[in-house]
Amino acid sequence: MDKARIVEVGPRDGLQNEKGVIPLATKVELVQRLAESGLSTIEAGAFVSPKWVPQMADTAALLATLDLGGPVHYPVLVPNDRGLDAALEAGVREIAVFGAASEAFSQKNINATISESLKRFESVMHRAQQAGIRVRGYVSCVVGCPYEGEVAPRKVAEVAAELHAMGCYEVSLGDTIGVGTPRQVQAMLEAVMRTVPVERLAGHFHDTYGMAVANIHAAYAAGVRTFDASVAGLGGCPYAQGASGNVATEDVAYLLHGLGVETGIDLSRLVATAWFIADALGRAPASRVAHALGRP
Numbered sequence: 001m002d003k004a005r006i007v008e009v010g011p012r013d014g015l016q017n018e019k020g021v022i023p024l025a026t027k028v029e030l031v032q033r034l035a036e037s038g039l040s041t042i043e044a045g046a047f048v049s050p051k052w053v054p055q056m057a058d059t060a061a062l063l064a065t066l067d068l069g070g071p072v073h074y075p076v077l078v079p080n081d082r083g084l085d086a087a088l089e090a091g092v093r094e095i096a097v098f099g100a101a102s103e104a105f106s107q108k109n110i111n112a113t114i115s116e117s118l119k120r121f122e123s124v125m126h127r128a129q130q131a132g133i134r135v136r137g138y139v140s141c142v143v144g145c146p147y148e149g150e151v152a153p154r155k156v157a158e159v160a161a162e163l164h165a166m167g168c169y170e171v172s173l174g175d176t177i178g179v180g181t182p183r184q185v186q187a188m189l190e191a192v193m194r195t196v197p198v199e200r201l202a203g204h205f206h207d208t209y210g211m212a213v214a215n216i217h218a219a220y221a222a223g224v225r226t227f228d229a230s231v232a233g234l235g236g237c238p239y240a241q242g243a244s245g246n247v248a249t250e251d252v253a254y255l256l257h258g259l260g261v262e263t264g265i266d267l268s269r270l271v272a273t274a275w276f277i278a279d280a281l282g283r284a285p286a287s288r289v290a291h292a293l294g295r296p
């Protein structure tokens with residue numbers, strides 16, 4: 001049976017955009033339930049400036065409640081050396097650096113040009129490698145940018161290749177504002193796959209236009225086997241006006257299971273988790289599958 005890996009990003013990409021304060025206990029329960037739903041990689045938070053993204057300020061406190069040496073991986077975002085210091089202190093085994101294929105987005109998101117950001121990551125990468133920590137790389141705006149419009153596949157391939165050459169074990173390609181359609185995704189992947197082996201790529205689709213599941217299907221057909229997703233379709237990006245959440249994990253699991261692909265996910269537990277976090281946030285899950293299967 002074919003296998004795919006789903007990287008759950010709800011506690012980070014999902015919750016980073018929430019306006020209200022989410023109690024730490026809710027985050028802890030969310031992460032526990034996600035692990036019990038069979039997710040083996042759960043991006044738990046971000047060591048970024050709390051002035052930029054206040055929701056991630058309790059990342060260290062959340063990590064302190066988790067078994068960081070166990071079978072489930074809990075990576076966190078790290079933008080610079082200061083973030084890495086915090087990650088090392090928290091005892092994480094994996095971090096993710098995040099860059100962009102668009103200059104304007106890079107400035108708004110991390111206050112750096114693309115080349116400045118890659119320089120920052122080199123130092124982070126070097127120190128992480130010395131500490132035995134795995135590093136994942138993100139490229140944002142792989143088909144479109146909220147400030148610059150369409151993004152050339154060549155530009156995505158360049159940034160992805162730099163992250164890979166630097167030592168990122170995987171490069172996650174983000175349609176940050178969810179504007180892509182399968183044809184664009186296919187063209188972008190064709191360009192990127194000339195510079196980075198497909199086994200080292202992940203798809204990270206937001207669902208603004210409802211195209212994320214179709215884009216995942218296109219990426220799957222191109223050979224991608226790792227997909228980022230967010231339970232209940234939580235999220236958005238604070239630096240991408242109008243962007244909706246990630247594709248919902250339960251929708252991706254339903255698609256992949258329907259294709260005969262093993263994910264390790266227990267769909268009914270995952271749907272219960274989607275309702276749990278949606279109730280905690282006072283709204284309905286943004287996924288189709290959570291509604292189709294209903295509240296447990």
Ligand code: HMG
Nearest residue numbers: 047048049052053079082083109110111138140141174176
């Ligand atoms: P800056 O203002 O250029 O940097 O921010 P700075 O060095 O001047 O620092 C500003 C303040 O932040 C200082 O504090 C620093 O100490 C502090 P002050 O002296 O003013 O009190 N600071 C930090 N605090 C905690 N942890 C740190 C840290 N670094 C500096 N690591 C910086 C530059 C990168 C820090 C800032 O722009 C930032 O934190 N950006 C994060 C933005 C972010 O988290 N965006 C969302 C995640 S990316 C995403 O969602 C896309 C993705 O999902 C893929 C996709 O969908 O495409 C991954």
Ligand code: MG
Nearest residue numbers: 013174176237
């Ligand atoms: Mg994202």
